[in-house]
Amino acid sequence: MxxxxxxxxxxxxxxxxxxxxxxxxxxxxxxxxxxxxxxxxxxxxxxxxxxxxxxxxxxxxxxxxxxxxxxxxxxxxxxxxxxxxxxxxxxxxxxxxxxxxxxxxxxxxxxxxxxxxxxxxxxxxxxxxxxxxxxxxxxxxxxxxxxxxxxxxxxxxxxxxxxxxxxxxxxxxxxxxxxxxxxxxxxxxxxxxSGKFPECNCPSTDINVMEDNLRKSKKAWASFNADFEESDEYKVFLKRLPTDRFLNTSVIFQFWMADTNLQRRYGQLETSSRLLLEKAKKIVRKLFTLSKRCPKQPKISLPRERPLSFWLNRAQSLLYCNEHSTPGIFSEEVHGCTCPFDQTACQGTVPCMVADAAACSSCAPDNLTRCGSCNQGYLLLHGACKPKVADSLDHYINFDSEKLDAELKYLLQHLDSRVEVHAIYISNDIRLGSWFDPAWRKRMLLTLKSNKNKSNLIHMLMGISFQICSTRNSTLEPVPAIYVNPFGGSHSESWFMPVNQQDFPDWERTKLDDGLQCYNWTLMMGTKWRSFFETVHIYLRSRIRSDDPSSNETLFYEPLDPRNGADDMGYMKINSIKVFGYSMHFDPEGIRDLIMQLDYPYTHGSQDSAFLLLLEMRERVNRLSPHSPQRLDLFSCLLRHRLKLSTSEVVRIRDSLQAFSSKLPNTSDQELIQLCS
Structure with missing residues (x-):
C-alpha cells in the first residue's frame, strides 16, 4: 500500500x-x-x-x-x-x-x-x-x-x-x-x-516595440481628447454659455456642474485617459528596465494629464480667441489671448466684466467691451465705472516706503542691497573697473528707463555711493557733480544737487583696506532730502590735492595740451556706482482718467473730486522737490514725461488747477520754477 x-x-x-x-x-x-x-x-x-x-x-x-x-x-x-x-x-x-x-x-x-x-x-x-x-x-x-x-x-x-x-x-x-x-x-x-557585441545588454528590438507602443498611447490619448472636444455634449455646453458678459473660469465651472450630460461624458474621458496613462507608465517602467545598460537611453514622453481647469480655460479660449480656424489661448491675468505663431489676430470680442463694486452691472449692447450701466455708488464714464466719491490718492501714486524711517536709516548706513535701486550704467568716457586718465571732465549716468521697463513705478532717491581708486603716484582727487532728472526727459530738465550747501549733506569718504588708494564716496540724503529720480547724471572732474585743509580754493586739473595726460598725475578707476532709495506704486492710466474728468462739467461731483485729487497730488509731488528759496514744478514734469502729455496739455491742466484752486478758501499758490519745458 x-x-x-x-x-x-x-x-x-x-x-x-x-x-x-x-x-x-x-x-x-x-x-x-x-x-x-x-x-x-x-x-x-x-x-x-x-x-x-x-x-x-x-x-x-x-x-x-x-x-x-x-x-x-x-x-x-x-x-x-x-x-x-x-x-x-x-x-x-x-x-x-x-x-x-x-x-x-x-x-x-x-x-x-x-x-x-x-x-x-x-x-x-x-x-x-x-x-x-x-x-x-x-x-x-x-x-x-x-x-x-x-x-x-x-x-x-x-x-x-x-x-x-x-x-x-x-x-x-x-x-x-x-x-x-x-x-x-x-x-x-x-x-x-564581448568585444564583438558591445550592446548585448540592450534589446533594441524590444525597446523599439515599446517606444512604438508609447507613441500609439500618445496618439490614442490625443484622440480621446479630440473626441471629447468634438462631442455633442461639449458643443451643446459651449452654445449654452452666455455671450453678453465676460465669463471667468469660476462662472464657467458653475455652468459645467449644472450640465449632467457633459459630466457623464467627461467621466468617460477621465476613465479612458487614466487607464491609458497607467498603461503608458507600465511601458515606461519596462523601458527603463530594458534600457538600463544601453549606451543610449530612449526618449520617453508621457501624455500630460488634462485636469478640469484645462477644459474650463479651453472653453474661454473658444469663446474669446477663436476668430480664425485655430483658436488661441486665453489668459485671465492679462485679459487677452496668446495666438498661434501663424496667426497674428485670433482674439475676438472680450465682453466687459459684470460684478459688484467698480465692475459693470451690464455691458453696452452696441459694444460689449464697455460698460452699459454701473452699480450703486459708481458713475458711467467713457465706458467704465468710476466712484462717485473721490478715491484715496494711494490708488494713483504712493510716496512712502513700506519700511519705517528708522529701518531705512539703518539700511542706508550699511548700504544694504535691500534699499538699492538697480539702474543702468551708461558712459562713453569711463568703463567700470578700468583705469582712465582723470584729466578733463568725464560724464556718467545711471538711468532706470521706467517708461520702457517699469511704467507702473516711480522711484525715490535717498543716497549715492561709488568706489574710486587712484594710483599711488596720483596727486589728483575726484570732484563729482550730481544732476538729478526726476521723471525723464533731456539733461536740461535736471536739477543740480547742492552738495555741502545750505545744510545739504556732504560726501563721506571711507578708505578701503585693500592696499590701494581706494575710497568709498557716499552721499546720504536720507528721508529729509529725498526726491524723485529717473536718471542721475554724474560729472567727474579732478583737482590737485591740497595739503592745507583750510583752503577753499579749487584748482581743476585740465591740461591745455591733450598729449600731457596722466603720465605724471596718475590714473583713476571707478569700480562701482550705486543709487539707494525705493520704488513706489504709480498708476498712469488712473491719473489719465482723472484728467479726462476735468473736461466734463455735466458730471459735477466727479469733476470736483478729480480736481481735489489732482491738487493734492500736485502738492505732495512738489513738496519733494529739492530745498531752495523757490520750489520746482515737478508735477508738470510728471505729466510731461510719465503720462506722455504734450506741452499744451500740461499748460492747460496747470491753468485749470490754478483756476480751481483760486476758488477754494484759505489757499495760496506759491510761484514755482518750471523745470520741464
Missing amino acids: QLCWQCSSAARWLSLMLLWQWAVLGHLGWFLVLAAAPDQHATSTDAARVDGHLDWLLFDRGPFHRSPEYTDFKERFQQGFTTRYKIYREFSHWKVNNLAAERRDYFKAPLPLTPEFIRNLRLLGRRPSLQQINENLIRKYGTHFLVSAILGGLQGILPEFLQNRFVEAALSYVACNSEGELLCRNNDCWCQC
Missing part, C-alpha cells in the same frame, strides 16, 4: 510537471528546467519504474528547484492552491539532441554515448573556457538531452568537474545569445558583453 501511495504521489507530481509551462521565476530559475514525460503507451509497470527514476524532479536539482519562487509554489500547491506559469521565448534557444547510441528505458542507466561526443569531451581538458564549451558542446549538442521522452540537462552526463562550468556556459548561451557572459549580483543579472 505504501508503494502504491508513492506511485500515485509520483504520478500526481509527474502529471503536474507535464501541465506546467515553465516560466521565469527568478534570475536563474528558468534557464535549465528539467522536465520529463513517460511514454503514453508504456505499461503501468514501466511507468512506475520510470516514475521511480524521476525522483530528481522532486528534489533539489538545478537552479530552478533552488529558486525561492519554486519552493513557495510547492508549499502553496500542497495547501491546495494552483498557479499557472507562462513559458518564455528564450526556451526556443535550447537545443535537444539524442546523444545515446541506443535507447535505454531508465533515465539513470549508463548511456552508451557516441564516440564523437566523447572525443569532444576529452578535447575540452580539465579547465575549459566558456567559449570552448560553447564551440565544442553547446553549439554542436545543445544544452539538454532527450532519452526515451525524458528531457534532462546536458550537465547530467558530463564529468563532475565540468558540470558547474557547463551550467555557466549554458546560461550565458541562453540568456546572452553567445554574445557575452551572464553575471548575477545582488538580485540583478546582466551580460558582460
